[in-house]
Amino acid sequence: MNISYDLLRRYVATDLTPDEVATALTSIGLEVGGVEEVESIPGGLKGLVIGRVLTCEVHANSDHLHVTTVDIGGEAPLQIVCGAPNVAAGKAVVVATLGTVLGSGDETFTIKKSKIRGVESFGMLCSEVEIGVGYDDSGIILLDADSVQVGTPAAEYFGVSSDTVIEVDITPNRVDATSHYGVARDLAAYLTQRGKPTVATLPEVIASPEGACPLPVSIEVDPTLCPRFEGLVIRGLKVTESPDWLRHTLETLGLRPINNVVDVTNFVLHEFGQPLHAYDLEKTAGALSVKLAGECKMTLLDKSEVTLSDRDLVIASKTGEPLCVGGVMGGLDSGTTETTTDIFLEAANFNATSVRKTARRLGVNSDSSFRFERGLDPNRTTWALLRAASLILELCPGSYIDGGRFDHYPVQAEPYAVELSLSRMDSLIGKVIPRDEVERILRSLEIEIVSQSGDLWSLRVPRYRIDVTREADVIEEVMRIYGYNNIELSGYIHANLSAKGPVDRAYSRRLLLSEQLTGAGFNELLNNSLSSEAYYEGLTSYPQEKLVQLVNPLSGELNVLRQTLLFGGLSAISRNLRRQQKSFYYYEWGNCYMAAPEVEKSTATTLAGYRETQYLGLWIAGERVQNSWVHPDEPASPFELKAHILHLLERLGVGERSLKAEFVELDIFSGKGYAYRTFDGKEIAVLGQVKPALLAKWDIDLPVYYASVNWELLNRLADRTKVEITELPKFPVVRRDLSLLINAETTFAELAEVARRTEKKLLKDCTLFDVYEGKNLPAGKKSYALSFYLQDTERTMSDKQIDAIMAKIRKSLEDTFGAELR
Incomplete structure (x- = not known):
């Protein structure tokens, strides 16, 4: 809310400067966001003076320009070329001298010495529009030469005034301060507390209606x-x-x-x-x-x-x-x-x-x-x-x-009755404030002290202070006017050291993953938990009937609690795409909400049937590498997103072996999505390419890859995972490769899972280094080239031992998937 410094001083007498007023208001809870000087005429007519046209001749090289000499009270008249049709000798005019800055809308220009059609000009004769004193732009301003003094500053002639605007950020509970008088009343209390007894006053009213109102x-x-x-x-x-x-x-x-x-x-x-x-x-x-x-x-x-x-x-x-x-x-x-x-x-x-x-x-x-x-x-x-x-x-x-x-006015609104215990006030504040100061503060805030019975005071709080209805509210009022900075610390600080609990461990893990993602080039998002119901129309993965509706929505665009983080990230990508950004790597931690369809959301009085779950969302889109002299431009891909998810899991000690990977059908993804689940079926993470129809709602015309991680499930899984530090093994890792012909629908994850089940102890890793589909292969087949890494931490493996393990893995793959060695 804007407060005029000049207007404020009509209601409270003070010699504080605008900056001092701003400091005072902030100290008593009316935080000031800014202090700005405002002039009645923008620019204050600086550099403009009143002059008299001595001569006015037609320009030799133009039929509409005039060459004038103008007296502005200086040593010599100025020669000024003017194109206004009403310029004439003997008239008083407004002159912009050299160096004057004039404005036109948001643009400004400086008056400089110039040559117009061969004739030098040392200023400018101004119209009303050009200096902001009116709207007539048909010609220059003409004044009565007998009633003005040549050389008078235009600011003085036009009565330019300046004021200072103090921007006060009003909190929702302080409706009493949404006016100049309300702010003046608080400022008067501040001044009174600091030894300058002051009272905010209102102007008198002259209207005195009598009789009955003629309008029914x-x-x-x-x-x-x-x-x-x-x-x-x-x-x-x-x-x-x-x-x-x-x-x-x-x-x-x-x-x-x-x-x-x-x-x-x-x-x-x-x-x-x-x-x-x-x-x-x-x-x-x-x-x-x-x-x-x-x-x-x-x-x-x-x-x-x-x-x-x-x-x-x-x-x-x-x-x-x-x-x-x-x-x-x-x-x-x-x-x-x-x-x-x-x-x-x-x-x-x-x-x-x-x-x-x-x-x-x-x-x-x-x-x-x-x-x-x-x-x-x-x-x-x-x-x-x-x-x-x-x-x-x-x-x-x-x-x-x-x-x-x-x-x-059928029901008279009475002041709020509040009982104030002085001993409780002392305990809460942590300091004994002299009783006469407490009384002075209350009276300066127009809080009436009805009675004082020992430790207990009975108060009547004005009805306009809707936020002061309890004892604690009154104590807060006393504290803010007395001054929080005037309440000294006791000198003894209480501290409590406790063991790290589940909440602390979860926070540490979240911080660890955030640092990893930031280090990998991601930027963190923070979106509103409120969302638009329109985003969920037609979706089955996030059905509308499971949305948590707001009884009093802020707007039609913010009428439900979000079921997914997806749409907030798409909004961020859309906004930055319009600002010519080309690379989008985002992550966000946030809660998502869901209601059981049978819950009557508008009348529910408990949390039964509602679920709040914390998720981690990741978005990648645009260019992974751009404008590099050592690497060609490379777009983001879903495989990169998958790698980031696996890195996050590994950072928490949740290995890929402890999860089951499978394709899933979700209507937010184009084609199939990819999910990681625990072996008892709980979904830890799901990722895929966002469907173009969804992207079109945000005018996004490039592929976007999104992953959603159920942080609460992942955190519990990490809590059960024991991370041990061991010495590096002294014996080497052995690599063996297999090139297999398999059915086209078989995935690498399925092959790796069978291989790890077959050799649980010595198989350390399994990777895919080549995929081929095309000519010279039977219909419905593809070729995978796999690398298997074997290691015995206690001895060097023999060829016989290695061959036996590889034969066993190969047979398992043949029996399970019908794989053939190429």
Whole structure:
């Protein structure tokens, strides 16, 4: 939220600089994200002066240029070539001198000495658009030469002012600080605590409506949905452009001025934090009602068309037409225009949950919904209403309030009653704060001390502090104003040393694998656990009926918890592909969620039927090697991904022998996927090439290979694996090769598994070094060339022993797969 330094000091008297204010606010919990100087006219008209045109002659080489001499109060007049049709001798003009920087949109240019059609020019005569003081670009600015002083800085003539914008990052619980007065109130408490007694004050209001409101208003909803609704009628308006002070204030805050009535409501919103809305009285058709919308369509002020339901609160005209979505945004046709003469000015309080649900469902965010969603105090609507009415009467001479206020407030919102134990506060803070300081802090925060009975104080907390309802909340308020840095350490640090547990071991393994992947060239991703239900349409491997639905989704794009990490990685690849990246090696640790189809997700009150599992996802795509002088470009491949998976398993001591590899059918993969399972059928990892139809949703036009590792299963498997360190064997490894003719559907993994089963003790490894399919082979056959590595750690193996083992392996392969020796 943007806070104007100048406006802030209207409510709290302080001589702190903007940077000092930022430091103070951050220290009391209102963290400042940035401090920036803002000028009423961008650039501050630096380098621009008022001059007088002494002579104006037609350029000898042009029929539309003029050569002028201009007095700017210097030693000698400047010669300036000008193309404006209205330039004339004797006129006062705005001159950009050499070195002046002017802006045009996001671009800037510097005024330099130049030669235009053979004539030197030492400056520039400016139009309104060129210096940002207006919108007329038909010619240069002409001023009355008798009313200005030559040489006067243009900034002084046009009254350029500067302000400082302090960007405050408001946490969701601090709705009381979403206004200048709210921030001023906290700053006053800060100053008071530091020896400068200060009170935040609000300006006086002049509006004093009397009698009954002439516009009938009916409230047709439960008081919990609309705790308070009040308003008044103002007639005799002339809707025009706002005065400079109001326009400049709104522009400083980053808002676009619209007209004097709307600008007042926006000003009061940022001044006091209470949203307001001005209805064109003619559009109400003689009455207003607050009700639930029902099924209908409506066009909002931002020109978006939304479909309402019976869950949405609206303010409707006498004919039932919705004019405003309560707490969210007004309708396009309900607001004030240049033809408006009479308005109904509304200040209301709406249910925070209702507003939040409606805003999320409609996909609309506004300054009003931002505040209503966090919970506003219904006791604060009256001042905001009268303040806005006072400003409108001031800006619209001749306007008047017709009748009195309509005020629907069936249930009075009382302050929160909190009991504070001083001894418990001392224990929690770790320091005894003098009682008079505690009392001063509470009073500076407008917390009333009802009674003080020994150790126990009874307090009444203002209703606008919705986050201070418990004793611990009050203690936190005392601490933040007293100053966390003023609470000294006791000097004794408690430490606890404990044995490494399962969680610690899992974290160490995860860190080990992350370092390995990073060292192999991978980048780590961190994606949102919330996902879009649309991603899962038509999938059987991750069915929609097993999605965990959110009751109050942030948006339609984030309405479920993810079942897989896949889609987050595809989004990252798509985003970086559009930024001209060519190599994509990513990994991510994250939880995935699944619900049993029979669970009623929207009403479930327990975790029964829901499952949360941690996975490791790997993505590779694009170029494995690119732009290398020693190696040709090489694309990523699924075999590379498989190698990375095996390296991760080996790093944890989970050998390939302890798992079973097999092809699997998954509809996220193009063709078959490849899975590693334990021998009791639990899937540890699955990998494959992502189906092009899925990639098309992210506009990815290159192959993507994805692997999903069930980290919880792998971690438990690693926990049972005992890693031993032994001496290097003294006896050599013996290699023997076999070239086999086998059926085309037989895989190397199946051959290796049979070989290892046949010789469990001396066979150390089995690798594939050649594959051939094609001519000179029988139909349905292929040729595999395998290497077998044998080693006896206690003695040198004899030829007879080696031949016997190889014969046994060969026979097993022949019996199992019908393999033939080539």
